[in-house]
Amino acid sequence: MAFTRANGIVLHYQVQGRADGPTLVFLNSLGSDMRIWQEVVPAFADRFRIVLYDKRGHGLSDAPPAPYTIDDHADDLLALLDHLGVRSASLIGLSVGGMIAQRLAVRTPERVEALVLCDTAAKIGTPEMWSERIGAVERAGIGSIADRILDRWFTPAFRETRDEDFTGWKNMLVRTPAHGYAGTCASIRDADLTADAGRITAPTLCVVGDQDGSTPPDLVRTTADLIPGARFEIIRDAGHIPCIEQPAALIDLVERHLREAGRG
């Protein structure tokens, strides 16, 4: 566990794994922090230098006043990579984390070796939907909409058979600072990376849970179709967060992708 100041805010990060290996960075989704990757990271720690971090507004990182932009998030990650002396890395981004990764891949292609875009798209939802969500969080807190969010995060089977895990991850969501959450909603609302997608040069894998209610398979496939050479895969029995629900299936796909991209 470590902290650094980047772009005027404190970011929480962790470096683990093989110090002289290629770097693999994990980026989280809206309402989640680095803990969501805990079942996935050990599979890569013997070969990669792993970087995990909490994006602004989440986890132990600072939550400056809303709103944020995707470029704010991308600037934070670039500053963290500079701080760590990482010239280039492979990025695994979930949902808004995948949007940040897409943006970085276009802004600084020389720093992105390979991309894994999990349950994400070039554009997620509509401005109206995000403004409505921001309003609800500002009025009544994340708890007021948590059940609807969790319905999209996890399959019914997960909820029914893993009650303690479900409750723990719900705690993570509702304990996210409201303005950090709302600020990140604004960054998603205001981002349309459709024009960027065709300019991504990093080898890209797009992957999605078959029951993802936030970024359904058809939406993710549409983004994959825009990215030159991108591969598209569906993980069975998973919602929006396969790294929690089906970590082994995600690990297999990521390992294969990094190997084929010459990074594993």
Ligand SMILES: O=C(O)CC1=CCC(=O)O1
């Ligand atoms: O909270 C959701 O609905 C899922 C989600 C959309 C963007 C993101 O990062 O998470």
